[in-house]
Amino acid sequence: MKFKSILLSGAALAVLGAPAFAACPAVTVADMKGLTSDYPEQFELAEFEEKGTCKLAFAENPSIADLNKKILGNKDLPALAERLPAEPLVVAPYDKVGHYGGVITGISKGTESGTSDLLSVRHVNFVRYSDDLQTVVPNVAKGWSWNDDFTVLTINLREGHKWSDGEPFTAEDVAFWYNDMILNPDVYEKTPGRWLFAGKPVKVEATDPTTVTFTFPVPTPGILNRFAVDYGQPFQPKHFLSQFMPKYNPKAEDVAKEYGFESAKAAVDFYYGGSDWKDVPSPLLKDGDKAARIGRAVVPTLESHIVVEESSEGRKLVANPYFHMVDTAGNQLPYIPEISEIYIGDKEVQNLKIMNGDVVWKQQAIFLEDFPLLKENEAKGNYTVSFAPTFGENVFFSFNRTHKDPVLAEIFNDIRFEKAMSIALNRDEINEIVYLGQGKPMQGVPAEPKTVSFVTDDVMNANIAYDIDGAKALLAEMGLKDSDGDGTLERPDGKPLVIRMIYSTQGVPVKMMELVRDYWSAAGVRVDLKEVTSDEYRAAGNNNDLDLTTWKYDGTSGPAISQDVTAFIPPFGDYFNPGTGFGWAAWKETGGKEGVEPSADIKQLWDLSEKFLQVEMGSDESNKLGAEIVKIHVDNLLKIGTVGDIVAPFMFRNDLKNVKPIKAKSYDFYWTYPYRPQQWFMEQ
The missing domain is CATH 3.40.190.10 (Periplasmic binding protein-like II)
Structure with missing residues (x-):
């Protein structure tokens, strides 16, 4: 039997009892026209058309x-x-x-x-936080689900999604990012610690074109927060980068040389740069002529x-x-x-x-x-x-506990020195001059107090009362003296106690640096101040070449620490915001063969932080662990804070x-x- 194909008008459909599909309502947040969405301020297409009883034209x-x-x-x-x-x-x-x-x-x-x-x-990731900063909503991912113990995360992608060059984006691009980039020793000599869990890799599998599973070696309930706030994008264009990989293309070396590269590895380095960070110089800046010869200037993106x-x-x-x-x-x-x-x-x-x-x-x-x-x-x-309002804007000063100069390392590891430097700061004056009276004097803590419940007032107020005489007394108790009367204390080896404070205005206000220089100089510690670019600052900090690091205490809000405890453990920072204790980190990484052995309480931070990652944020166990971690930080004044709870x-x-x-x-x-x-x- 044959049937004729017919088109019915909306009116005819209504007569027949079928829904009439009109143009979709131009919904805005200001006027939702009676519609509600499953996630704030956005819809999936099928959801929108069903709720609007409409068909969306593009x-x-x-x-x-x-x-x-x-x-x-x-x-x-x-x-x-x-x-x-x-x-x-x-x-x-x-x-x-x-x-x-x-x-x-x-x-x-x-x-x-x-x-x-x-x-x-221009950023995208699997998910993002809605503008209420509380709700995780879909973005590149259409949806997600967990197993009962937070060890298996399933991500559902969008059917028909394409890269910026028109090639299909699929779950294979996610598996490729982890298995062929993150775990590839030709790309990363050492797998980045942020993509290991309890020191072990995650298993990433593309089960079909729109489904990818992450199987973690331990419970990892906070990883969705990473995808919501992180600069790192967990997908790379396999179709583009794999042409330079012998694993996928037997002629990869020939192709790379044809395009002017020394090797296939050099081609991957050229385009990926060994980093998920997106502000590295693009190939256009690295080598515009070579980019033009290849015919593709930048890696395809979403x-x-x-x-x-x-x-x-x-x-x-x-x-x-x-x-x-x-x-x-x-x-x-x-x-x-x-x-x-x-x-x-x-x-x-x-x-x-x-x-x-x-x-x-x-x-x-x-x-x-x-x-x-x-x-x-x-x-x-x-x-x-x-x-x-701000999160993580409390500017810190972190003295280099594993300094290459053993005399400075000894001074910086004496808690009396840290306390002296903390109480020598006139935080009320900093608040008035730098923050127009809008902030609150506060000690440096590795968890943003406005986003967690385990940071107490006692912790935030520890060693913050301005007391220049008390600071001088602590330094004298250490045996530091001004023998020649020039106003600067001498180190135990007789040299003047001079601290080089290198800073970048990307991370700290200039006026604060000038005030802190004067406060510490008044206590007898001379400060040589030098402004550099953030690149120069980061290079020196990550090479353990700074006397102290100073930046904003970012990376410490609830979503950040629920999935990345970089701020908790040595060296208490990442490449972009280096901390202190690089020698302690080296000791841990090499099993004691290199670096500097830390004290017992610093050693505890690794175990406490690993446990913190494996429990749900906000639970009693999470709060108990968080409080222990914060106490160790503040007892040791690992990062001396200034003013928090500010607006910017x-x-x-x-x-x-x-x-x-x-x-x-x-x-x-x-x-x-x-x-x-x-x-x-x-x-x-």
Whole structure:
């Protein structure tokens, strides 16, 4: 029997009792039009169409084909329906459905310095935190599930999702990232500790094109938080990188040499750089000629924007034509198709660019000391500068306990010295001068007090009362004297006690450094102050070449420590925010063959921290372990804190729309990532 195919109108369908599908409602957060979403401010496509009783039609940026031509190596674009996933993420804009056009102009200090707030504008990961900073919501992943004991995490991807070059993105790209990049000794000589669990690797398997499982050697309930806030993206384009791997391509060496590389390994290094971090110089800056010969300038991405130009002065990006998000009217995001990032190392020049109206968005490295000047010039620059609460902004000073100079190492390991340096700080004055009285004097603790319940007032107030005479008495008790009367104490070997304080304005306010220099000098410890770039600071810190490290106490909010205890254990930091105790870390890593053996309480931190990761955040056991860890830190004054619970400024130009006041200015939630910058648009 044959049947004729017929099309029924909405009215006819209604008569027949079937639902009539009209155009979908242009839902916004300001007006949800009676709809509720399973996750805040976004829908899955099927969910949206079912709740709206509609069929969503899709539209694209009319300039997308021209933008695509700027992406070196990309082919001509197929129709939008072939570029979007079969299951795109539907985003409800904050205030209104936007329109295409404009450029997000931003400022960084350099190609690897102060770039993370702009990186966060284009960032994606499996999941993210909603702007309430409490709810984890889907992003690249469509969904996820756990087994009962938090040892197996299943991630469900979006059918039909594609890389920025149009090739399919599948679970194989996730397995490839871990098995062929993270565990590959040609890429990482030593597997990064952050991707080991109780010292063991996770088993990552692609069970079908849209399903990947992570099987952990121990319970790991906090790992979803890592995917929600972390810069590291747990997927790499297998189709692109595997062409340079003999495991996948028998002619990998020949292909690499054909493209001008010495070896296949050099090709992988060229494109991946041995890092999940996205602000490393792109191949365009590394070797533009070679990139042009190869025909692909940057590794394909899932992010909203793709680097198309880079020099020592800045980088430019254009919209990803295969991006997986649409708005509730069906428009493919992002609305703003271009990002222009310029590098400015000098803070005064940065402020001038903002005041001249040249900057559309800036969060990172704007300090309260800048606020009065920026506020005064709001009208002139047509921008708004506002305050936001902060997490992890308490600036610390951490003396190098395993210093290469044994005399300084002995001094820095004497708790009397640490206490003297702590009580020599006039935190009330720091709060007034640097933070305009907006903060709270506070000791340095490795868990942001506003996000956990195990940090007590006694801990936060330990050794913070200003007492310059008490500081001098402690130093004298150590046997440190000013024999020649020049105002500077002498070390036990007779040399003047001089501390080199190297700092970067990306991490700390200049005025605070000057105040601390004067406080400690008044106690008899001379401080030589030197400002450097963040790259220089990090290189010296990670080489154990600094007398002390100073930065913001980031990486310590609840979501951060639930999945990464870097701040808890030696060296109490990562590459981007180095701590102290590198010798202690070496001792642990080599089983005592190298480095410096720490005291018994420092040794406890490794065991306590491992247990902390294996229990659910906020549970009684988690709080008990957290309190023990914090007590060891504060008893030893591993990081001397200054002022916490502060607010900090951020700014945006007034023609940037769909901007919502941010709940917190925090690297720990990856700056702008929770606030959905893909739905920003420029008023025209």
